[in-house]
Every structure is written in structure tokens, then in C-alpha cells.
Amino acid sequence: MAGVVGAAVLVCATPAQANPLSWKDCAELKCASLDVPLDHADPRGERVTLALVKAPARKQAERLGSVVVNRGGPGFSTIQYLELIKGKHLPAPWDDRVWDRYDVIALDQRGVGKATPTVKCFATPEAAAAFGAGVPTVPVSLAEVMKRAAKDAEFASECRKHSGKLLDHLSTATVARDLDLVRAALGEQRLNFLGQSYGVALGTVYANMFPARTGALVLDSVVNPAITTTGAIGSVQSERSGTDNSTRDTMREFLRLCAQGKTCQFAKYGPGAHRDLLAALRAEPLALTTPEGKPVSLTYSKLVVYIGGRLYQTDAWSGIDYMLDLTHRALTEPGGQAASELAQVVSYLDEFEPDNPYNELTPAYSAFTCNDDDTSKFALAWWKAAERRERIAPNFATLRAYETSQCASWQAKPKERYTGPWRPKNARPALIINNRYDPATPISGAVELSRTLNSRLLIAEGWGHIAAQQSTCAITATSDYLVTGALPQPGTTCKPNTVPFSG
Known part of the structure; x- marks a missing residue:
């Protein structure tokens, strides 16, 4: 320093x-x-x-x-x-x-x-899109954690390969x-x-x-x-800053305003419906079929990512309401109209907003974040942090923790940091x-x-x-x-x- x-x-x-x-x-x-x-x-x-x-x-x-x-x-x-x-x-x-x-x-x-x-981690946009296919943004099992850790290491290697010494100066x-x-x-x-x-x-x-x-x-x-920038050994950025707690608090406000508002459809299911719905998806993904006969699946990770992203702007909160209401009805009546409609929504998300931890922002975000912040080189530190924080920020602790998991394998040494x-x-x-x-x-x-x-x-x-x-x-x-x-x-x-x- x-x-x-x-x-x-x-x-x-x-x-x-x-x-x-x-x-x-x-x-x-x-x-x-x-x-x-x-x-x-x-x-x-x-x-x-x-x-x-x-x-x-x-x-x-x-x-x-x-x-x-x-x-x-x-x-x-x-x-x-x-x-x-x-x-x-x-x-x-x-x-x-x-x-x-x-x-x-x-x-x-x-x-x-x-x-x-610019920071590049892949040769083409198509290669970037394909890289994270099938890798959950929000892992829920040790098998998924290990898969994510392996992919994070591969991602870091690709970034070094395509960006070279630039990474040391970001x-x-x-x-x-x-x-x-x-x-x-x-x-x-x-x-x-x-x-x-x-x-x-x-x-x-x-x-x-x-x-x-x-x-x-x-x-x-x-x-x-x-x-x-700095924190306790083994800590990750989300627990230092409290973004998991702030996402939890914003979601609580969504549910409060939904319950007392005039236009929120999800309110009719009661205060525990959100918790129960996510618990059901965490235990088992919801298998769906589009009207065209295409099989799709709504996973816990997809829904948490959807909610976490749309909490950023209140004009998108009606979308959260629609998604939660539709999912609740599809879980209640798996063969009903809501399930068919939800399948179409999930199919759209899979194409245009895929549950992929390596999006177009990830290369530059990783380069600056991993260079700026003290991070563990032990991939399971993120899983341990998520376990610690899930008790106080359920459903969002893992989402926020894993935003920086690629830092465990990051292949750069910044020439300068300010601490x-x-x-x-x-x-x-x-x-x-x-x-x-x-x-x-x-x-x-x-x-x-x-x-x-x-x-x-x-x-x-x-x-x-x-x-x-x-x-x-x-x-x-x-x-x-x-x-x-x-x-x-x-x-x-x-x-x-x-x-x-x-x-």
C-alpha cells in the first residue's frame, strides 16, 4: 500500500x-x-x-x-x-x-x-454464447459448484489467451x-x-x-x-458490500408493495408464497412443454436470476409479478394453461436471456473486479460464503456471491492497485x-x-x-x-x- x-x-x-x-x-x-x-x-x-x-x-x-x-x-x-x-x-x-x-x-x-x-475472452460472439450453456448462474448442489469452478478456470484461461498482457493493466x-x-x-x-x-x-x-x-x-x-477492495480472508465481494442483503431488502419491499397495491396479481397467494415457490424449484426444476411440443425447464437458478435482474428497475417489477403468478399457477396445475404460457416465457428466456454466468459484460467486469479486490484462490470460498449468507439473505446470497467466482482462477497480476x-x-x-x-x-x-x-x-x-x-x-x-x-x-x-x- x-x-x-x-x-x-x-x-x-x-x-x-x-x-x-x-x-x-x-x-x-x-x-x-x-x-x-x-x-x-x-x-x-x-x-x-x-x-x-x-x-x-x-x-x-x-x-x-x-x-x-x-x-x-x-x-x-x-x-x-x-x-x-x-x-x-x-x-x-x-x-x-x-x-x-x-x-x-x-x-x-x-x-x-x-x-x-478491449477485453476479449472468446474469438466470436457465438463461442461466448456457447461457452456457459448448461452452467447455472446460481449453483444449488456440490456437483453444480464443482462444474462452475471448472468453467470459471476455463473462462479465466480463455481471457488470458485472448487479451494477453492487457489484463495486467486493468x-x-x-x-x-x-x-x-x-x-x-x-x-x-x-x-x-x-x-x-x-x-x-x-x-x-x-x-x-x-x-x-x-x-x-x-x-x-x-x-x-x-x-x-479488501476484507477478511475468505470473504467475497458481496458479503463485504452487503449486496445480498440489499437484494433481500428490495425483494421484501416488492412483496410489501405488492401486498398493499392495487395491481399486483401475486398478492392473492399470501406472504409465504414467494418462499414456498422458490423452495419447490430448488428441490426440483419444473418441466414444461411449449404449445409447439418443445420441452423446457424452469430451474431455481433461472427464476432467481430473473428476479434479481428485474429488481434493478421498478418499471420491470410488473414482470416479476407476472412471472411469479404464472409460476405459482403452473406449479399448482402442471397441465393447465398457465404451464403452457410459462413454457413459452421460459423458451423466450432461454433464447434471449439465457441463464449463463458468462455474458457480454463478464470479461471487462472480471478484469477490473478481480484485479481490484482481494479474493481467495480457493474456488469453494464462494460456496462457503454463500452458505454463510443464505441464512440471512435467502435465495440471493448465492446469486450475489457467484458474480465474482471467476476471480478464484483469474490469470492476471495488476501492475497497480489503490487500497x-x-x-x-x-x-x-x-x-x-x-x-x-x-x-x-x-x-x-x-x-x-x-x-x-x-x-x-x-x-x-x-x-x-x-x-x-x-x-x-x-x-x-x-x-x-x-x-x-x-x-x-x-x-x-x-x-x-x-x-x-x-x-
């Missing part, structure tokens, strides 16, 4: 140098690239290329500067995110004032999206150094940054490594690296925002970050992942902060835009 901290101090003492970016027209946006060292300890050596797009400030005469955005993952393309926002396919996490006064910059960090090279600390070169290339004295989910971890590491160059920081939905200290002297307070019930980024991580970072915490009293996608109040607070510097009063909370199942 002393070496990492010393390096950070050295870099802060010598301002980063980068050539100005050369922007060109790319549809509605401007695009550019920036070459940075593969290894920042060898600045004249091999290079990698970052990709950027810009939505220029609409009122250039009143421009306040640039704000760099990171969508999270790690591994999501922030460029694609900004393109979807500009195309009106996703809501912006800021209002018109930010579009008017800031150049909004989306950066695809090294190894991700339109950066080159860490949040390295990306923070890239960010400082981006700041310099933008001509900014301080980095203004909006990070979501993993983007919060990146912004936090940047603030600790480069506090004197940190400007406005909006940190929405907190992955707190002080909690996830603390975690008390930066950032001059401008950051704005931290988190939903009260977020299955991916627990409120506890946001509270802890607010204690160690010069900041103000705004809690959105809603549900799901990414507060700005659930609350106009959070969007307004973000825009107030970026444009005027104003922070919410201590203890301020935001109401969600909608309450699920309220009619």
Missing part, C-alpha cells in the same frame, strides 16, 4: 500532460480518442486508446467547463449510454441546465466499449490515471465527474489519488471501494446519492462513503438501481450542484417518481 500511496503523491506533484483532443463530428455528438500509456510507469512505452464523445454545451458563452461521465459496470459503454440519452431512449441524470452549461463527455475507459484494445487506479490525462487533454484544471455504480468507485479512487485536481463529483449509487487511505482532502464537497432500497449498491455503502469523503448525502426514498432513473428530485439536485454548486440541506430526502403497484 505504501508504494501505491507514494506513487499517487508523486503524480500529484507533477501535473499530467496530454495533447489537446481533436474532436470530429459523429452523428449528433463529437468524438475523439486519446492514446495513454499501457503502463503508466513506462510513459514512453506501449499505448492503448481511450474513446470519448462530447455533447457540447448548448450555451457556449455561458459554458462552465466539462463533466466526464462513467456509467459503471465495470464494463458498460458510457458512449453508448450517452447516445441512448441523446436519442431519448434513456432519461438523462441531469436537466437542461447541465446540457446548456457543460460539455458532457462520455469516456469508454481502457478495455471497454469503443476503446482499443485496475481502477490505472483508469484514474487515465482520467487525469483526459482532464488535462480537456484543458481543465479540475476534473468534474459524474459516476454511477462502479463509476462511484472510480470517482472515489480519483479523489483519493488526485484530491487537488478533483472538482465537482456526483456519485450516484455507491460502490464503495474502501469496503469492496487506501480513504480520506481525501477534496476541496469541493461531493454530492452522494443513493436509493434507500437498491439491490446492487446498498445504502450502507453510501452512508460510509459520506463519512470519509468531504460530501453531502442525499437519500432517495425509492427502489431500484441508479437513483436518477427513479427520482426527478435526484436529477434536480444533481443539476443544482453542477450548475450553482448548491448542495441539499443535511438530511434532505427525495421522493420516488412512482410507487410500484399503486395503480
Whole structure:
């Protein structure tokens, strides 16, 4: 750790140098690239290329500067995110004032999206899709655990084979150094940054490594690296951060709102129906046949993955209700209409949302997560952690634990990690925002970050992942902060835009 901290101090003492970016027209946006060292300890050596797009400030005469955005993952393309926002396919996490006064910059960090090279683990998309077929995301037996461990080891080997030495240069600390070169290339004295989910971890590491160059920081939905990076021997990331508990709590809220709402069909089966339904599937998969005669199976893993994913966005909660109601009816009447309808749903999921632990995000997610975090090299540590946590977070402890199981076999040694200290002297307070019930980024991580970072915490009293996608109040607070510097009063909370199942 002393070496990492010393390096950070050295870099802060010598301002980063980068050539100005050369922007060109790319549809509605401007695009550019920036070459940075593969290894920042060898600045004249091999290079990698970052990709950027810009939505220029609409009122250039009143421009306040640039704000760099990171969508999270790690591994999501922030460029694609900004393109979807500009195309009106996703809501912006800021209002018109930010579009008017800031150049909004989306950066695809090294190894991700339109950066080159990117993390690759398979030769073709078809090979990637076939790789995890038949491997459950949520193992429920020792046989499945061993199968998963073997596949994780094979996956790690494929990533090393196809990505090579790039894997040794993918860490949040390295990306923070890239960010400082981006700041310099933008001509900014301080980095203004909006990070979501993993983007919060990146912004936090940047603030600790480069506090004197940190400007406005909006940190929405907190992955707190002080909690996830290190932990007790044998612990896994999900139990350090509590994502299993937060998924459990969000599911409890789903069931509560379902029971008291006007539009939730599953409510009629009573409070224990969800538990009994999952227990039945865990004991034995539900064999089904589509109207076309195709046999399919609804497994415990498929349903837990379905629920866990759709808890992220409240506009998908009606889908959870539909799936639970349909499954309950199919279990009650195996030969009935509900069973036939459920078979069609499962067939669709098998084709378009397969129960496969190795999806398109997994390569980049693994590269950064396994390099950043202390992890066991004993594959059964994940199973042991899941067993420990299932007592307090039933059905979701294994789902969340196994999101990082590939780290047991990961074949990379990061050239640099940042492991603390975690008390930066950032001059401008950051704005931290988190939903009260977020299955991916627990409120506890946001509270802890607010204690160690010069900041103000705004809690959105809603549900799901990414507060700005659930609350106009959070969007307004973000825009107030970026444009005027104003922070919410201590203890301020935001109401969600909608309450699920309220009619």
C-alpha cells in the first residue's frame, strides 16, 4: 500500500500532460480518442486508446467547463449510454441546465466499449454464447459448484489467451490515471465527474489519488471501494458490500408493495408464497412443454436470476409479478394453461436471456473486479460464503456471491492497485446519492462513503438501481450542484417518481 500511496503523491506533484483532443463530428455528438500509456510507469512505452464523445454545451458563452461521465459496470459503454440519452431512449441524470452549461463527455475507459484494445475472452460472439450453456448462474448442489469452478478456470484461461498482457493493466487506479490525462487533454484544471455504480468507485479512487485536481463529483449509487477492495480472508465481494442483503431488502419491499397495491396479481397467494415457490424449484426444476411440443425447464437458478435482474428497475417489477403468478399457477396445475404460457416465457428466456454466468459484460467486469479486490484462490470460498449468507439473505446470497467466482482462477497480476487511505482532502464537497432500497449498491455503502469523503448525502426514498432513473428530485439536485454548486440541506430526502403497484 505504501508504494501505491507514494506513487499517487508523486503524480500529484507533477501535473499530467496530454495533447489537446481533436474532436470530429459523429452523428449528433463529437468524438475523439486519446492514446495513454499501457503502463503508466513506462510513459514512453506501449499505448492503448481511450474513446470519448462530447455533447457540447448548448450555451457556449455561458459554458462552465466539462463533466466526464462513467456509467459503471465495470464494463458498460458510457458512449453508448450517452447516445441512448441523446436519442431519448434513456432519461438523462441531469436537466437542461447541465446540457446548456457543460460539455458532457462520455469516456469508454481502457478495455471497454469503443476503446482499443478491449477485453476479449472468446474469438466470436457465438463461442461466448456457447461457452456457459448448461452452467447455472446460481449453483444449488456440490456437483453444480464443482462444474462452475471448472468453467470459471476455463473462462479465466480463455481471457488470458485472448487479451494477453492487457489484463495486467486493468485496475481502477490505472483508469484514474487515465482520467487525469483526459482532464488535462480537456484543458481543465479540475476534473468534474459524474459516476454511477462502479463509476462511484472510480470517482472515489480519483479523489483519493488526485484530491487537488478533483472538482465537482456526483456519485450516484455507491460502490464503495474502501469496503469492496479488501476484507477478511475468505470473504467475497458481496458479503463485504452487503449486496445480498440489499437484494433481500428490495425483494421484501416488492412483496410489501405488492401486498398493499392495487395491481399486483401475486398478492392473492399470501406472504409465504414467494418462499414456498422458490423452495419447490430448488428441490426440483419444473418441466414444461411449449404449445409447439418443445420441452423446457424452469430451474431455481433461472427464476432467481430473473428476479434479481428485474429488481434493478421498478418499471420491470410488473414482470416479476407476472412471472411469479404464472409460476405459482403452473406449479399448482402442471397441465393447465398457465404451464403452457410459462413454457413459452421460459423458451423466450432461454433464447434471449439465457441463464449463463458468462455474458457480454463478464470479461471487462472480471478484469477490473478481480484485479481490484482481494479474493481467495480457493474456488469453494464462494460456496462457503454463500452458505454463510443464505441464512440471512435467502435465495440471493448465492446469486450475489457467484458474480465474482471467476476471480478464484483469474490469470492476471495488476501492475497497480489503490487500497487506501480513504480520506481525501477534496476541496469541493461531493454530492452522494443513493436509493434507500437498491439491490446492487446498498445504502450502507453510501452512508460510509459520506463519512470519509468531504460530501453531502442525499437519500432517495425509492427502489431500484441508479437513483436518477427513479427520482426527478435526484436529477434536480444533481443539476443544482453542477450548475450553482448548491448542495441539499443535511438530511434532505427525495421522493420516488412512482410507487410500484399503486395503480
